[in-house]
Amino acid sequence: MALRRDSVVLGVLLAPVTIFLGVFFLVPLLIIAVFSFLTPGLYGGVEWSFYHWNYGRIFGWADGIEEIYEPVYLQILFRSLAFGVLTVALCLVLCYPVAFWVARLPERARLFFLFLVALPFFSSLIVRLYAWLLILKPSGVLNETLIALHIIREPIELLYTPAAVVLGMVYVMVPFMFLPLYAAIDNLDRSLVEASMDLGANRRQTFLKVILPQTIPGIIGGSVIVFIPSVGNFVVPDVLGGAKGLMVGNLVEQQFLSARNWPFGSALSMLIMSVVLAVLLLATARARKAGGQA
Amino acid sequence: MRKAIGLALGLALLGTAADAEGKLALYNWGDYINPLILKKFSDETGIEVSLDTYSSNEEMLAKIQAGATGYDIIFPSVHMHDIMMKLGLLEKTDINQSPGFENIDPATFRSQEDPKSEYCLPYAFGTVGIFYNEDITGPITGWADFFNIPEKTGAKITLLDDMREVMAIGLFMTGHSINSTDPEEIQEATDYILSKKPAVSAFTYESPTLLLSNDIAAAHFFVGGHVYYVDKPNIKYVIPKEGATLYQEDMCMLKTAPDKAEAKRFMEFYLRPEIAALNVDQQFNGSANVPARELVADYIRNDPTITLPPETLKRVQTFVDLGKALKLYDRAWNTIRTAQ
Numbered sequence: 001m002a003l004r005r006d007s008v009v010l011g012v013l014l015a016p017v018t019i020f021l022g023v024f025f026l027v028p029l030l031i032i033a034v035f036s037f038l039t040p041g042l043y044g045g046v047e048w049s050f051y052h053w054n055y056g057r058i059f060g061w062a063d064g065i066e067e068i069y070e071p072v073y074l075q076i077l078f079r080s081l082a083f084g085v086l087t088v089a090l091c092l093v094l095c096y097p098v099a100f101w102v103a104r105l106p107e108r109a110r111l112f113f114l115f116l117v118a119l120p121f122f123s124s125l126i127v128r129l130y131a132w133l134l135i136l137k138p139s140g141v142l143n144e145t146l147i148a149l150h151i152i153r154e155p156i157e158l159l160y161t162p163a164a165v166v167l168g169m170v171y172v173m174v175p176f177m178f179l180p181l182y183a184a185i186d187n188l189d190r191s192l193v194e195a196s197m198d199l200g201a202n203r204r205q206t207f208l209k210v211i212l213p214q215t216i217p218g219i220i221g222g223s224v225i226v227f228i229p230s231v232g233n234f235v236v237p238d239v240l241g242g243a244k245g246l247m248v249g250n251l252v253e254q255q256f257l258s259a260r261n262w263p264f265g266s267a268l269s270m271l272i273m274s275v276v277l278a279v280l281l282l283a284t285a286r287a288r289k290a291g292g293q294a
Numbered sequence: 295m296r297k298a299i300g301l302a303l304g305l306a307l308l309g310t311a312a313d314a315e316g317k318l319a320l321y322n323w324g325d326y327i328n329p330l331i332l333k334k335f336s337d338e339t340g341i342e343v344s345l346d347t348y349s350s351n352e353e354m355l356a357k358i359q360a361g362a363t364g365y366d367i368i369f370p371s372v373h374m375h376d377i378m379m380k381l382g383l384l385e386k387t388d389i390n391q392s393p394g395f396e397n398i399d400p401a402t403f404r405s406q407e408d409p410k411s412e413y414c415l416p417y418a419f420g421t422v423g424i425f426y427n428e429d430i431t432g433p434i435t436g437w438a439d440f441f442n443i444p445e446k447t448g449a450k451i452t453l454l455d456d457m458r459e460v461m462a463i464g465l466f467m468t469g470h471s472i473n474s475t476d477p478e479e480i481q482e483a484t485d486y487i488l489s490k491k492p493a494v495s496a497f498t499y500e501s502p503t504l505l506l507s508n509d510i511a512a513a514h515f516f517v518g519g520h521v522y523y524v525d526k527p528n529i530k531y532v533i534p535k536e537g538a539t540l541y542q543e544d545m546c547m548l549k550t551a552p553d554k555a556e557a558k559r560f561m562e563f564y565l566r567p568e569i570a571a572l573n574v575d576q577q578f579n580g581s582a583n584v585p586a587r588e589l590v591a592d593y594i595r596n597d598p599t600i601t602l603p604p605e606t607l608k609r610v611q612t613f614v615d616l617g618k619a620l621k622l623y624d625r626a627w628n629t630i631r632t633a634q
Contacts, residue, residue: 042617043377044356070625072632133500137509159509160496242496243455246631257352258457259624 029273036266044260054267073251077271080248084230087169088223091177094170095222096215099182114182117175129168129239136164136240160242168236173229177222184218220287228276248272318556320345321354321365323543326418328576335563341556358383358548366551367560369543372404373615375414378546379407385547387558389415394565402582404542404612415561416582418573419542421599421610422459423533425505425519426512436534437463440512444493449511452504455497457627458613459514459539460487466537472611475619484626488633497631505529516541517600520578531599533606540610 036054038046053067062069102113120128135141138155146152158164188211196206234249243250248268255265316339320327324347332343346365348354351374358368359381370378378384389395390411402416403409426434430449434440443451453460462472464483474480501513502522506529513519523529545564547557563569570583574590578600581587587601594600602610616623 043381044352044359068625070628072628076628076632130500133503137504137507139507139509238455238498239500242452242498243631244491244494244496245634246628250631251628254457254624254627256356257350258627260352260355260620261624 032266032269035263036270038263040261040263042260044256044262046262051263054263057264058267058271073268076246076251077248077275079245080231081275083166083169083247084227086166087173087230088177088226090166090170091173091226092181092219092223094174095178095181096219099178099185102182103186103188114179117178120175125172125235126239128172129236132164132168132171132240133159136167159240160244162241162245165237165241165245168240169230169233172233172236173226176225176229180221180225181215181218184215184221188214217287220283224280224283227279231276232272316341316556318343318367318553318560319365320367320369320560322347322367322369324349326369326543326577328572330576331564331569331572334569334572335560338563339556339559341559343560363550364552365548366553366557368546368548369417370546371613372542372544373613375405375544375546376407376615379405379413383549384408384413385549385551385554386413387415387547387561388412389558389561389565392558392562392565394562397565397567397570397583397585399582399584401607402542405544406614408544414544414546415564417543417545417564418577418579418581419540420517420579421533421602421606422454422514422516422539422541423531423599424512425501425515425523425529425531427505427508427528428530429528430508430511434512434530434532436532436536437467438536440514440534441490441493443512447511450495450504450509451493451512451514452496452498452501452510453494453514455499457623460497460630461623461626462537462539462611462613463487463514466534472537472539473614473616475616475622477622480622480626484629487630491630491633518578520600521576533599533610538610540607540612542612 035046037050037052039049039051040054041047053062056062057067057069058073060069060071102110105113133140136158137143138157138159140159142158143152143155147155158167192210192214193206196210201209232249232252234247234253237243237245237247237250248271252265252268252272255261255268259265318335318341320332320343322345326347327345332345335341336343348357351371354368354370355374355377358365358378375384395411398411398416402419403411404416405411405414408414424434424437424440426440426443427449428434430447431439431443434443440451443449453463458472461480461483464486465472465474465479467486468479468482470476470479470483474483495510501510501515502519504510505513506522506526517531520531545561547554547561551557565583567583567585567589570581570586571589573579574581574586574594578594580600580602581590587595590601598606
């Protein structure tokens, strides 16, 4: 009897989130999956007949007349993945030591610092990226300051370079890496660190065998949260990269707008999603393994 | 970028465009109508006007196709006007029967599907050319000069982040129509742009800020860019001698418009020369309204890059819908943007 009531309560509690995810996540996903196998309409939209060339264009079995296979799409995907990996690596290197430092601050200072990390979310991403444009341009704040300090004579080329894109991505993603890392580091069992030092392990051994395994879940969590949006980001490459290097996110946007090819855009989206899903599965497998060890 | 802003704004405002007495919902390009016109219309008629914006024809079409309702009037470019006619999305307004329509220049009936303006009212037109800082670049007459700027002066240049506008430059320079559907011609145009890509700093709509701060010396931009440089005599605009595109937008009523009477009233309001002139003064566009051309500020009327003389009109080209051949341009554009 009690069991039945529990499951009713559970059902009632879970229903909203299930319905929400079903309507706003699964249904759109299904639409994209179905569209990716349909014929593009001449003026956007789809025609309801099966069409596999959308994938053929990407992977190499296009007919060569209506649809042409071009390796450029996979190149763009790999380029975006590489940018994603680089963004994750830089965010990790930047945030890991800082998270340790913050975790040791007195409580008030710590809360203030966490507030600072969250502060950028109060303004729009686009406004913040235009601020970076003003900082990085040849006559911008950064170059002017360096020239005034006699560190450089001529402005450095920053704006509209791949370096500016990476900088912008790292800037946008740092909070997403910091927060999970901080949570993991804050929960670190410090008595284990002391025990390790007492028992004769050196600093390096302590870090690798005691600290790192305990913070792995934070590292993996942060990396996944940073990696996924980095791969699909198209705003940063447009604003700071001058739209000169196409990313897979730009490509998808272009298919739905200027190219009016919804099915091809859907196929590209499915491709990104599969790659991201593969990364996620890999990450959870690693996290489980790491969890088992600890 | 702008697309993202426009999209978000459009989505946010979508719900607010309600169907009620005395309302009118416009869906226009960003910064493409003088707010004073809307105020004057509201003051005179008591009709409440709302305005949502988009930043590309495709964005607008995608939203209307996806079933966005509540909008009365849209402002498609001529080739999109044709597409929307083919898709049956536009309402026949008989605006060409309205008093005051005789003010409209028949040369602006550029739509192939609506050649007598039975559906839409020609709204505004202008060229896409080059803004340049003469202090740095010296005189610029066309695209060849433009692409030489970086090598000659060490200064930077930008192109628009627009597939067809950029491809049009390549097609002009290789002697083809901007509406070519011949794969070889498109390939030649692509090769031309690729050969110039190293000279181009960015594909962007944000050139005015950079041109004003001397971070670039020249930019591919719409004539409407004049608005940023009114007190900068050293920044000049040229319609390139090798060829330039002429854009035109038309004012159209949607078949799904909830306020058809109000929409027609607005279109008729816009036939008045003094109203159309308000737009020219703020937008630096050409007006389809012939008497309005005499009512604008002197420096606009006397500027041959804004008030286009007939010989200029002869050498500019307007985009038409390419149908399936659009794919060729999409592929070319991907190649151009990926090339390192």
